[in-house]
Each structure stands twice: as structure tokens, then as C-alpha cells.
Amino acid sequence: MTPADAGGETGPAGTTPATDIAAGVLLAILALAALFWIVPAHTETAVGDYDVSPAFFPRLGAGLVLVLAFTLVATGTRRHLAGHRDGRPGRRVLAELLIWSAAATATVIGLQVIGFIATSALVIAGWMLLAGERRWLLIGAAAVAFPLVVDTAAWVFFTVDLP
């Protein structure tokens, strides 16, 4: 059992060279955008008398990410040319990201519009169904009782009114 199979932090044991190349290209684009647009436009770049400019460190961080992203693309390309095809495909990642983005957006909107208890009930029921749970009584009880308990505990112990 690899750490990934065991549910460890490291994620998949291996990714396809194509996924590595795509990740490297994406990171390189983000780093270039940071270096040539975001940092110059949104950070003071003037150098003080005694100190480096406030933009020095963001540039250093973005620059190092850029170099490492190019290295990732290079190693991915080398693996691809050497015929490595093992690892997990990247399309699954995109599908999961899309589902998560939709769920996260709905959660934020729900919290603002219908509040914590109703949104949490929907979140619990939705994810339980997605995870394959079909015991309706259990789903209903968890979706109703748990948000109520959390909301009450937040108020009683921390005097915080959840949204």
C-alpha cells in the first residue's frame, strides 16, 4: 500500500508526464503573470535607502516558482520522451475541481442567502448522497440535527452567531 492508497497526504503515487507538464506550464504562466503584471501593478517597487523594495520578496518567490515550474516541464518532457505512461490521468482532476467549485460557490451563496443551518443541512445531505449513503432517515437526521447542534454550541460556548 502506498501512502496515497492509504489516504496519506502525498496524493497519487505518480502522475502522468502529461499532467506534470500541464501543471508546470500552468505554474509558469501564473509565475510570469505575477512577475510582470501582478507584482509591478500592485506592489511598491521603489528601493529604500537601507532596505530592499517591498516587491523584492514577492518577486523572489514568483521567480523561484518559475524556475521550478520550467524544471518540472523539462523533467515531464524527458519522462514522456522516455515512454513513461504510468500514473493517473489529469482529466479526473479537472472534473473533480469543477464539481468542487460549483459546490463551494453554492455553499458561499447559501450561507449568505439562507444561512448556516439550512446551507449545512443541504451540504450534509448532498455530500452523503454523493458518498453513496442511501439510508434516508440517517441522512435526514444528520442534516437536521448536526447543524442545529453546531449552531447552538457556537452561541453557547463562543457567543458567536453563525451566518
Added chain:
Amino acid sequence: MLEQLLTGFDAALTFGNLAFIAAGVALGIVIGVIPGLGSVTALAVLVPVTFYMQPLAAIAFLVGVNKGGTSGGAVPAILLNAPGTPEAAATALDGHPLARKGQAEKAMKFALFSSVTGDTFSDIVLILVAAPFAVVALQFGPLEFTAVLLFAFALLSGLAGSSPLKGLTAIFLGVFLSTIGLDPIDSTTRMTFGQVQLFDGLPLAAIAIGALALASVTEQLFGLWREGETATDRAAARGDRAANRLPFRTFFGYRKTLLRSAFLGSVVGMLPGLGVSLAAFLSYGAARRASSDPDSFGRGNPEGIVATEAANSAVVGANLVPTIALGIPGNIAAALLIGAFMIHGVVPGPFMMTMHGELIYALFASMLIANVVHLAIGTVGIRLWAHVARVPRGVILPLVIVLCIAGVYLPTQSMFDIGVMLAFAGVGLVMRRTGFSVVCLVIGFLLGGMFETSLRQALLLYKSNMTAVLQSPIALIFLALTLFILVRAFRRG
């Protein structure tokens, strides 16, 4: 000293004091279990509660909260692979795989016993060497801190992920993200896009919970969606009573790792600012390097749990060394404790031992008593938490999502923080699926601010003269180790 300590025990061993310590430990564990509400939040919330208590009872109560909160974070990390803090992520590396083998109770026992051992070790260090070690801590200037942080980055890149290249990329991505907000030296805005919420930078708790806990929960839920409950899940839920026993002899077999980790945790704890996460990962790395079977780490090796829990708990006591000897808090928890000291008329610093000697030795005694109480309450708690391990993941994981939302909202009451958490859960999910270490990202973000400040202070102090590093043997040693680790990692990887 022994006589003063005995007098301290005499003062500390009252029913009221013991009750407050027990309440503190229990509250700390319960709050520490909730992602986002670690010992720092628990302390922040509970410091005002102590206002009307006697000084000793108040500080002993808060010390109990701190100890319980630090070890409580291991529970969701082990049971659900949902660590709410970076240091708990180190525990999850081996704790969760062991739980998935049906040995969740055993993993929690390893965590608790190691935590108490590390804590006791650092308390003894605190009692014996508070003053002399504070002098050593003063030898660490910006240059030395920069070298230590570079060493930590190099070590982490090889530890927490499948590829050192991806680990380093994640670390520097985290460092870059840590620069968002106000400049630490001249307070000009950096990449805030005019958003007031970003002036203080991206919220650490939201990033840590999103990228570490929520991403892991989401990944597991998607796994259940595709594959359903597997045989491993069912075996893990059933557990095996015999396999979950932890004889003292088995635990004591890890004595070398325990001592090494407690020592490392104590040293890191004594250096102000370095923090619990660094101790946990340094110790994990040291244990893996010293092991005859390093490949078993990350697959449920108890030594990984022992190393991280002993080290991160050792930081708790050792953090009070600079607090008591110099009045400098070692981390946020110690800063909150300083606040509690001051509320009760005790000003931390070099004169604290002479002016409030009786109280300080009573506090030392309370800390040692708190470890015994922690062991007792933690053991009872494990039996309760073990029931959580038996609940199907499809039921428990959606509840954790709601807890994460509440946990992030409670300290700041900010919808912005919830948005950041959900966004970083997506980032964490992609990173996990593409082999980038989320822990590296979070630690890079956590240490990025400190790295920038110490590097810029070093540049200012030595007028950007790079040869200044030759004047510091400590910095030289750490830089050489950094180079060695990086070269070795890339040659292997």
C-alpha cells in the same frame, strides 16, 4: 531547586487546582479536535474566563488548555485524515494509514503517550535549564534564523511529497502567497487589489483548514463516490481489539525516537518563533533517516506518529523558556499566556523568577501534574473517539465539512475566510491529485513571513554583505546541511 519544586507541588496539589487543570485539558482536547479551533483559539477564548481566578489556578488552567489543544489536533488527523493544523498533518502521514488498517485506537494511543512523554521531557528541560538556554537562544539572530528556515524548507521538500521538485515548488508558492498584505518593514500594500481583508494577508487558519483538512475530506468523498466503501474501509471501521492494544513494552521500544523527538521539539520550542509545525516535521525527518526501514514511513509506521507527537508537544513546555527567562513569547500560545501572566500581576522576564519564585515553581509543578491528568483524560477520550472511527466515512466526512465552516468562521466571523478556505480546498484537491505536497504549501506560507523578515533584517544588519554568513558558525552549519539535503534529494529523486 528541588526544595522549591516540592513547595510548588505543595501549593499546586489542591482540589481546586487539580479541577481547573482537568477542565483545561478536557476543554483543550475537545476544542483541538475541531478543525480550525486549536490550542491558540482555545487560549484566546478562555483567557478572559480566568480573570477572576487565583493566579496559579488561572495559569495552570491555561497550561492545561494548551497541552490538551495541542494533542487534540491528532484525533481528526488520525481518524479522518483531516488535520486542521500543519503539525497535525505530520501526524496524519502515518496515523491515518494505521487507522485504515483497523488500528485507529492504537494510533491514538501512540499519539497520546508520545505527546505526554514529549511534554514531560520539555517541562523538565524548562525547570532545569530555563535561564542558561535562554542565553543560547539569544545567539540566534536574523542570519541564523534565515539559515534555519532554509534548512527547514530543504528538509520539508524531501519529506512531505513524492518529489522534492514538487515539494520545493509548493513551498515557494506558499512563500509567495505569504507576501500578500502589508509589507512587514514599511507597511505599503502588496497585491491586496484594494481589498481591506487582504491587508493582514491571507488568513492562515482558512488556508490550513482548506488545503489540509477540507481537501482531504473532499478527496475521500470523491473516492467514495467512485468506488464506494472498500474492504479496507469496512476492516478499518470494524477494528481489531487485539491489534489495538498497545503494551508498554511496545511503546517503550520507540524510546530512542521519543527522546530524539522530545529533544528536537524542546530545542525548536526554545527558539522564539520557529513553532510547532517545524518541530513536528524536523522530528519526522530525523526519525525516517534514522530508521532501518525508511520506506515504511507514510504507510502506517507508528514511529512516524511517535516522532511528530513527541516533538510538537515538547514545544509547548519549551516555549515557556524564552517566555519566563526573557519575556519573549516563543509562539502565539506563549504570547497569550504572557497576557494571562500580566492579567494576574506577573510580568514575564528576567526578574520573574526572583519576584514570583513561589508562583513559578507552583506553575512548574502544575505543568507536571497536568501531564498526568492529560494522560488520564486522554485515555478515556480515546475510547470515545474510537467510536467515531466505526462510523462509515460517507456519514462522518460531510459532517466534518460543516465543522470546518464553523471552525473557520468562529475566530474571525468573516465570510471572506470561509471563501478562502473553500478556494484552498480546491487548490489542495488539485495538488493532492497531481502529487504536489499540500503540507509544503501550508508550511511555506506559515514560515514565509518569518523567512522574509529574518532575511531582510539580515540584509539590513550586514548591509547586504553576503560574506557576513562566514562570521556565523551556526548559519554556516545550517546552510551546509541545506545544500547537502538538496543535493542528496535531487540525486535520489
